[in-house]
Amino acid sequence: MRIAVLGTGEVGRRLATAFAGLGHQVGLGSRTADNAEAVKWAEEHPGAAHGTFADVTEDAEVVVNATGGLVSLAALTAAGADGLRGKVVVDVSNPLDFSEGFPPKVVTFDGLSLAERIQAEFPGARVVKTLNTMTNTVMVEPGRVPGDHVVFVGGDDEAAKAVVTGLLGGLGWPAARIVDLGDLTSARATEQLMPLWLRLYGALGTGDFNFAVCVSGRS
Amino acid sequence: MRIAVLGTGEVGRRLATAFAGLGHQVGLGSRTADNAEAVKWAEEHPGAAHGTFADVTEDAEVVVNATGGLVSLAALTAAGADGLRGKVVVDVSNPLDFSEGFPPKVVTFDGLSLAERIQAEFPGARVVKTLNTMTNTVMVEPGRVPGDHVVFVGGDDEAAKAVVTGLLGGLGWPAARIVDLGDLTSARATEQLMPLWLRLYGALGTGDFNFAVCVSGRS
Numbered sequence: 001m002r003i004a005v006l007g008t009g010e011v012g013r014r015l016a017t018a019f020a021g022l023g024h025q026v027g028l029g030s031r032t033a034d035n036a037e038a039v040k041w042a043e044e045h046p047g048a049a050h051g052t053f054a055d056v057t058e059d060a061e062v063v064v065n066a067t068g069g070l071v072s073l074a075a076l077t078a079a080g081a082d083g084l085r086g087k088v089v090v091d092v093s094n095p096l097d098f099s100e101g102f103p104p105k106v107v108t109f110d111g112l113s114l115a116e117r118i119q120a121e122f123p124g125a126r127v128v129k130t131l132n133t134m135t136n137t138v139m140v141e142p143g144r145v146p147g148d149h150v151v152f153v154g155g156d157d158e159a160a161k162a163v164v165t166g167l168l169g170g171l172g173w174p175a176a177r178i179v180d181l182g183d184l185t186s187a188r189a190t191e192q193l194m195p196l197w198l199r200l201y202g203a204l205g206t207g208d209f210n211f212a213v214c215v216s217g218r219s
Numbered sequence: 220m221r222i223a224v225l226g227t228g229e230v231g232r233r234l235a236t237a238f239a240g241l242g243h244q245v246g247l248g249s250r251t252a253d254n255a256e257a258v259k260w261a262e263e264h265p266g267a268a269h270g271t272f273a274d275v276t277e278d279a280e281v282v283v284n285a286t287g288g289l290v291s292l293a294a295l296t297a298a299g300a301d302g303l304r305g306k307v308v309v310d311v312s313n314p315l316d317f318s319e320g321f322p323p324k325v326v327t328f329d330g331l332s333l334a335e336r337i338q339a340e341f342p343g344a345r346v347v348k349t350l351n352t353m354t355n356t357v358m359v360e361p362g363r364v365p366g367d368h369v370v371f372v373g374g375d376d377e378a379a380k381a382v383v384t385g386l387l388g389g390l391g392w393p394a395a396r397i398v399d400l401g402d403l404t405s406a407r408a409t410e411q412l413m414p415l416w417l418r419l420y421g422a423l424g425t426g427d428f429n430f431a432v433c434v435s436g437r438s
Contacts (some may be wrong), residue, residue, distance in 0.1 A: 001295035105330075147367075147433035152415075157352075181418045189414035192325075196371075196408040197402045199431060208435035213419060216427035 001167075004029055004060035006053050006075050008037040008071040011092065011136045012066035018140035020045045022170050027056030031078065057083035062090060062163065063125075069095030069114050070107065071120060085124035088160045090167070091115045091187070092139070094194050098113060103198045106191055115187035119156070126160035129187035130168065132198065135207035142172045142210075149210035150177045155185030179213065220386075223248055223279035225272050225294050227256040230311065230355045237359035239264045241389050245388035246275030250297065262407070276302035281309060281382065282344075288314030288333050289326065292340060304343035307379045310334045311350040311358070311415050322417045334406035338375070339380070345379035347372060348406035351386065352416065354426035358381055361391050361429075368429035369396045373405030398432065 005016040006029045013028070020026040027049040030038045038050035051055060057063055057079040067075040072093050076084065095114040096104035109117040116131040130153045131139045138145055151173050155161045165178050181189065193211075201207050225248045232247070239245040246268040249257045257269035268275060276282050276298040286294040291312050295303065314333040315323040330382040334348040349372045350358045357364055370392050370429040374380045384397055400408065412430075418425050 111324075145309040145433050146437070147431065147434040149431075171308050179419075179422065181415075181422055185420050189237045189418045192411040192414050196400075199405050199408045200398075203398065203400055204432075204434055206435065210433050212366065212368075212431035212433050213423075214364050214429050214431050215423055216364045216425065218365070 001025070001062055002060045003027070003047055003062045003064060004056040004079075004172075005064045005066055006030075006079060007066035007068070007093075008035050008041070009066065009068070010207045011139075012064075012107055013037065014068055014136040015064055015092070016041065016048070017045065018089070018171060019167075020048050025049075027051060027060060029053040029056035031075070042200040052207050053079040054083055057087075060087065062167070064086045064090045065093050065118070067093060069093040070097060072114060072118065076115070076118060076122060076125075081122055081124060084122050087125060088163045089118065089122070089125040089127045090131075090164055091127055091129050094132050094191055096194060103195065106194050108188075108191075109160055113187035113191045114184070115154070116122070116184050119184055126155070127158070127184060128155035128160050128164045128165055129184060129190060130154070133190050133193050134210045137208060138210050140171050142177070145208060145210050146176055147212050148177045149212045152179050152181050153185070154184055154190065157183045220244070220281055221279045221297075222246070222281045223275040224283045224285055225249075225275070225298060226312075227254050227260070228287070230358075231283075232256065232260055233355040233359055234268070234283055234285055234311070235260065236264065237390060238386075239267050244407045245297060246270060246279065248272040248275035248298070250294070272298040273302055275280050276306075277393070279306065281307045281386070283309045284312050284337070286312060288312040289316060290316035291333060291337065295337060295341060300341050300343060303341050304345060306344060307376075307382045308337065308341070308344040308346045309350075309383055310337055310346055310348050313351050313410055322414065325413050327407075327410075332404070332406035332410045334373070334385075334410070335403050338403055345374070345376040346403060347374035347376070347379050347383045348403060348409060349373070349383055352409050352412050353429045356427060357429050359390050361396070364427060364429050366431050367396055368431040371398050371400050371405070372386065373400045373403055373409065375403045
């Protein structure tokens with residue numbers, strides 16, 4: 001698929017690299033056209049592109065929001081409502097406010113999650129929330145963590161969720177471990193998981209972990 | 220131990236029954252002295268007591284707050300700061316506001332969790348947050364759910380946490396599955412897990428589940 005990854009931080013580069021490695025046509029987008037990380041990444045990945053948020057979004061089928069949660073609306077606005085229209089927008093970000101130090105606070109938008117806020121701002125986009133409950137290394141290589149840990153998916157567009165489920169499968173997520181939480185309001189639940197993730201990160205001394213859901217009668 | 224369980228709802232009765240069955244001296248407390256559920260429960264459990272929040276708290280060593288999260292401060296105020304002083308207060312409640320329907324909202328108290336709010340209100344109490352991330356049947360019988368699912372513990376008083384860890388062990392929780400998240404601010408993280416719990420309850424069609432934490436390098 002043609003995938004635009006917005007955000008040149010660790011998460012964006014990790015996802016862009018994984019998708020490029022799977023044969024997808026990837027464009028890594030940043031605020032500016034000459035972002036050093038994006039230029040370097042594109043040089044290292046023949047066939048991949050880089051450019052502004054709008055540049056990489058224009059011809060993409062899937063747009064991955066891997067920007068920081070507090071700048072995501074600005075990044076998507078730069079990508080442009082026209083560019084996003086009809087496209088699957090995979091929101092993997094978390095709206096964490098570090099301004100008062102660690103641990104950060106999870107920001108809400110008049111009670112809405114960031115994913116819902118994005119959907120409200122860009123009604124033509126088909127927003128799916130996923131992958132935001134784990135560190136980026138686990139996103140692209142679930143096998144590095146033992147056990148039947150899961151990835152959550154939420155969104156209002158079933159066909160868009162099916163596209164995302166396919167992409168997750170490509171990254172190594174077995175279908176049985178992709179948990180569909182329902183509509184996009186479920187992003188409130190997964191974004192609010194961040195405080196527990198951060199606590200466990202502190203308690204375990206590693207971010208290389210993930211959550212599993214154990215259910216009675218299903219082993 | 221002498222354990223006061225505050226709250227005669229399903230959670231309170233379940234915990235009171237489990238602790239009584241383990242040989243603890245249990246008092247089930249309610250707002251009024253003649254609460255029908257408490258009277259019935261005490262009749263069914265010879266040796267156990269019932270009474271007002273203050274009655275059962277007076278001689279207890281451990282006080283379990285199993286009241287609804289939005290009335291917990293009132294219940295503990297009725298139990299009395301004098302009665303709570305020096306005691307381990309095990310807060311298993313969640314501050315869920317159902318006033319706008321389902322799913323409920325998790326209430327915070329000027330950014331504090333309910334457990335922290337209780338601690339601030341009763342500085343003489345030794346508050347430990349635990350068991351609030353699962354349904355009551357799993358609390359008292361972890362073996363009913365397969366897998367290495369966990370119970371979280373948080374609190375500022377290490378000795379109090381050790382008492383609670385001992386009680387959890389009695390309920391069937393192996394030490395390796397009791398996860399100490401650190402101080403009582405961690406209750407913000409576990410209380411904010413409720414939205415995800417409620418979503419999974421909807422997606423799975425059962426509350427008989429729990430979370431596990433899978434960690435790289437530890438199987």
